[in-house]
Amino acid sequence: MTAPIDSPLAAAGDLDAFRRALRGWLPKAIPHDWQERIRQGGEPAYVDVQREWYRALADAGLATAHWPSAWGGADLSLDAQIVFYSELARADAPMAVMYVVALYHMPATMFAYGTPQQRDRYLEGVRTGGVVWCQGFSEPGSGSDLASLKTRAERRGDKYIVNGQKIWSSGGQNSDFCLLLARTDSSSARKQDGISYFICDLRTPGITVRPISQPTTESEFNEIFFDDVEIPAENLIGAEGQGWQIAQTTLTTERGLLIFECVERLAQAYIRDAAAGQDTWLADPIVAHEFATFYPRIRGIQAMVAQLLSELRDDPHGGGVMATYVKLYWGPLLQDYTLFLTRAQGLAAQVFVEPQRCAGHNSGDAFVDFMWSYGWTIAGGSNEVMRNIISERFLGLPKG
Amino acid sequence: MDETIDLGALRDSIRDVLNAECPRELIVKHAQHNDGMDRELWSKAVELGWTMLTIPEDHGGLGLGIEALAVLHEELGRAAAPLPFLSSLLAAKAISDSADAAICEAWLPRLAAGAVASLSLPMPLGSTKLSVNCVGDSLVLTGAVLNLLDGADAEILVLLAKDEHGELVRVVLDVTADGIQPARTTLWDRGRSLANLGLDGLHIPAERAWPATGAQETALANHAAIALAADSVGGQAAVLDMTIDYLKTRQQFGRPIGSFQALKHRVADHRTRFEGDIWLLRSAVSAVAGDMDHRATEASAAKALATANYVGLGRDAIQLHGGIGFTAEYPIHVFVKRALLNEQLLGNQAAHLTRAVSRIVEGAA
Ligand SMILES: Cc1cc2nc3c(=O)[nH]c(=O)nc-3n(C[C@H](O)[C@H](O)[C@H](O)COP(=O)(O)OP(=O)(O)OC[C@H]3O[C@@H](n4cnc5c(N)ncnc54)[C@H](O)[C@@H]3O)c2cc1C
Numbered sequence: 001m002t003a004p005i006d007s008p009l010a011a012a013g014d015l016d017a018f019r020r021a022l023r024g025w026l027p028k029a030i031p032h033d034w035q036e037r038i039r040q041g042g043e044p045a046y047v048d049v050q051r052e053w054y055r056a057l058a059d060a061g062l063a064t065a066h067w068p069s070a071w072g073g074a075d076l077s078l079d080a081q082i083v084f085y086s087e088l089a090r091a092d093a094p095m096a097v098m099y100v101v102a103l104y105h106m107p108a109t110m111f112a113y114g115t116p117q118q119r120d121r122y123l124e125g126v127r128t129g130g131v132v133w134c135q136g137f138s139e140p141g142s143g144s145d146l147a148s149l150k151t152r153a154e155r156r157g158d159k160y161i162v163n164g165q166k167i168w169s170s171g172g173q174n175s176d177f178c179l180l181l182a183r184t185d186s187s188s189a190r191k192q193d194g195i196s197y198f199i200c201d202l203r204t205p206g207i208t209v210r211p212i213s214q215p216t217t218e219s220e221f222n223e224i225f226f227d228d229v230e231i232p233a234e235n236l237i238g239a240e241g242q243g244w245q246i247a248q249t250t251l252t253t254e255r256g257l258l259i260f261e262c263v264e265r266l267a268q269a270y271i272r273d274a275a276a277g278q279d280t281w282l283a284d285p286i287v288a289h290e291f292a293t294f295y296p297r298i299r300g301i302q303a304m305v306a307q308l309l310s311e312l313r314d315d316p317h318g319g320g321v322m323a324t325y326v327k328l329y330w331g332p333l334l335q336d337y338t339l340f341l342t343r344a345q346g347l348a349a350q351v352f353v354e355p356q357r358c359a360g361h362n363s364g365d366a367f368v369d370f371m372w373s374y375g376w377t378i379a380g381g382s383n384e385v386m387r388n389i390i391s392e393r394f395l396g397l398p399k400g
Numbered sequence: 401m402d403e404t405i406d407l408g409a410l411r412d413s414i415r416d417v418l419n420a421e422c423p424r425e426l427i428v429k430h431a432q433h434n435d436g437m438d439r440e441l442w443s444k445a446v447e448l449g450w451t452m453l454t455i456p457e458d459h460g461g462l463g464l465g466i467e468a469l470a471v472l473h474e475e476l477g478r479a480a481a482p483l484p485f486l487s488s489l490l491a492a493k494a495i496s497d498s499a500d501a502a503i504c505e506a507w508l509p510r511l512a513a514g515a516v517a518s519l520s521l522p523m524p525l526g527s528t529k530l531s532v533n534c535v536g537d538s539l540v541l542t543g544a545v546l547n548l549l550d551g552a553d554a555e556i557l558v559l560l561a562k563d564e565h566g567e568l569v570r571v572v573l574d575v576t577a578d579g580i581q582p583a584r585t586t587l588w589d590r591g592r593s594l595a596n597l598g599l600d601g602l603h604i605p606a607e608r609a610w611p612a613t614g615a616q617e618t619a620l621a622n623h624a625a626i627a628l629a630a631d632s633v634g635g636q637a638a639v640l641d642m643t644i645d646y647l648k649t650r651q652q653f654g655r656p657i658g659s660f661q662a663l664k665h666r667v668a669d670h671r672t673r674f675e676g677d678i679w680l681l682r683s684a685v686s687a688v689a690g691d692m693d694h695r696a697t698e699a700s701a702a703k704a705l706a707t708a709n710y711v712g713l714g715r716d717a718i719q720l721h722g723g724i725g726f727t728a729e730y731p732i733h734v735f736v737k738r739a740l741l742n743e744q745l746l747g748n749q750a751a752h753l754t755r756a757v758s759r760i761v762e763g764a765a
Contacts, residue, residue, distance in 0.1 A: 274757075289753065291757075296705035296756060299680050299705075299756075300673075300679065300705055303676065306679070325671075325672050329676055386668070387669065390671060391658075395644050397644065398656045400660065
């Protein structure tokens with residue numbers, strides 16, 4: 001793909017030039033007053049801002065620049081992606097949260113296991129059509145023990161008939177498609193072996209998407225009900241029974257850059273918070289001491305993420321061990337820090353404010369940020385699951 | 401500095417020697433029967449050239465930089481070796497930073513050849529109760545010098561003093577020739593000791609002094625912070641290994657105690673925090689090596705983080721071992737004592753946190 005002439009991507013060959021180009025481009029491209037619009041307009045305004053922002057990124061070729069050029073991307077190097085994300089953080093751009101599955105999880109799954117027809121259709125849909133995807137893995141009875149999932153898909157002719165329920169699907173209410181795990185064989189000896197992986201069009205009859213309210217007053221995740229839903233057999237990814245293996249690819253796709261962006265935003269928030277609290281809570285020496293204890297931890301996670309990225313530079317499929325340490329370091333740090341800030345700010349932080357969606361995890365509203373930190377400590381492998389993996393797989397401690 | 405040194409090979413060679421010459425039984429025995437350095441072990445280290453490591457080549461050293469220093473201290477920490485490298489190499493740096501050719505020539509070759517040295521630590525910056533006055537061709541030193549690390553075992557002392565104009569100077573003393581003897585303070589960490597020295601009009605030649613600039617003292621503090629962070633990283637690696645091995649082998653209720661989640665999850669957390677210590681240390685080493693603007697904040701952040709986590713791991717490691725962890729024969733306590741000392745040496749948590757956030761928080765040091 002060739003970059004549009006006025007896109008920063010045209011300069012991506014030279015990191016300094018790319019950075020300069022982004023600094024010129026971002027202020028014009030970021031949706032105007034996006035924070036205020038979302039605060040006032042709630043969910044519809046959030047969706048508008050996401051679409052507008054995605055369009056700007058896509059028009060400049062930046063949304064999918066990290067994809068291989070064979071699939072419409074720009075083969076953007078990891079180092080250029082790092083520049084890109086640090087500039088997004090610096091410019092306080094909205095995070096393209098509505099598109100994360102479409103830009104990372106779906107394509108990674110397609111690159112590895114999709115048929116040429118699937119790739120052409122679904123990658124192009126995202127790249128030029130801004131199609132939105134979500135992930136339908138978890139179920140009411142199957143969270144950490146995902147492989148126990150019960151949603152059934154029965155083969156009937158050239159279709160599968162799906163019945164069951166998914167839960168916690170982020171962005172499901174705004175999505176066009178869903179990455180779906182369902183059981184095609186309930187008699188397999190290993191529960192993992194009976195699972196298959198599907199592309200599911202959420203407009204298919206029999207599907208009901210129901211948002212779940214969250215403590216922040218938002219409804220970012222959803223239940224998805226399947227009642228005799230027909231999925232064409234051509235929407236199976238990989239082979240029947242291969243779903244568990246494919247899901248590992250989906251889940252480990254993006255282990256560097258998204259967390260890099262979050263960590264950069266926290267590091268910037270820390271500096272901003274110091275300035276903001278200077279005449280109030282930070283003037284208290286006891287609070288100031290606690291504030292200072294976060295600095296080495298933030299530098300620690302930044303150094304770990306830098307190491308993770310350098311491992312990924314050497315091997316794009318590597319970094320698994322480091323990514324696990326990074327996740328278990330990051331979630332609790334974010335939670336500790338946002339809780340600290342909530343308490344340090346006293347009653348001021350207790351005052352209700354409309355959450356500012358897609359501002360990342362350091363929106364500046366400490367209370368909301370603290371609530372959202374559970375996204376990192378529960379989702380995508382809870383802290384406890386990470387501790388099991390580290391102690392059993394990495395340190396060799398016996399299973400319980 | 402020789403950029404071609406293979407740090408991995410350096411690390412392996414130091415580790416092999418310490419595994420053989422400074423095993424856990426030795427540090428346990430040392431903690432029960434000795435106080436301060438192990439002279440026999442020191443002679444071996446000197447023979448192997450470790451005291452030459454960071455001393456400039458012109459003065460009998462190898463001229464290696466902070467990267468090599470960090471490797472050495474990490475391995476010394478892993479062994480909890482009772483050796484006065486922290487004080488001696490720091491004193492050597494104070495002397496070589498004087499940029500005074502005659503002073504370097506007079507003292508550095510002795511240090512390279514294995515003379516133990518101590519110094520007034522560079523943090524808090526410029527604090528000294530020693531005064532120095534010019535009398536004819538000599539300098540006269542009067543006052544108290546407190547908490548000289550390994551000072552009672554040292555032949556050479558590099559002290560900080562204030563002259564009649566209130567300017568800071570460093571002076572170098574020869575314990576034997578100057579007829580002084582710092583008095584030992586025994587510590588819980590028996591691999592190290594402190595010492596106090598009272599001087600009442602000691603005369604020394606004027607050419608043994610040089611101005612102690614803020615930049616030099618800051619550079620010393622950065623090196624010391626890196627050395628202590630590295631020692632704490634090495635120490636944690638050892639404590640983690642010991643603890644994980646124990647959890648795999650100790651059986652209770654018919655199974656290895658490491659299969660209990662309540663225990664293994666704590667180990668996973670310690671191991672995860674340790675990862676942050678390692679990479680922040682590496683980042684601080686490059687910041688200091690590259691003379692980067694944030695070198696002081698980074699070195700202090702690394703020191704604060706690694707020493708605090710070393711204490712956190714160490715205290716829990718005793719608990720995870722049960723009764724055996726609370727015996728003098730089992731080496732864990734040696735590491736825990738070192739961890740607690742590391743946190744206090746060269747400025748405590750509060751001092752280093754203050755220094756670490758100084759670029760962000762107005763009013764911090
Ligand atoms: C904000 C958010 C967004 C999400 N988005 C999505 C999404 O888009 N798509 C999707 O499919 N899923 C999503 N999830 C679901 C997420 O992956 C699950 O919540 C997660 O896997 C945990 O499952 P669970 O909620 O059923 O908790 P459970 O597995 O029931 O866990 C409950 C508690 O038990 C602990 N526990 C469980 N097993 C063990 C064990 N073996 N050892 C020790 N402790 C254990 C857990 O750590 C937790 O503390 C999201 C979750 C959140 C919070």
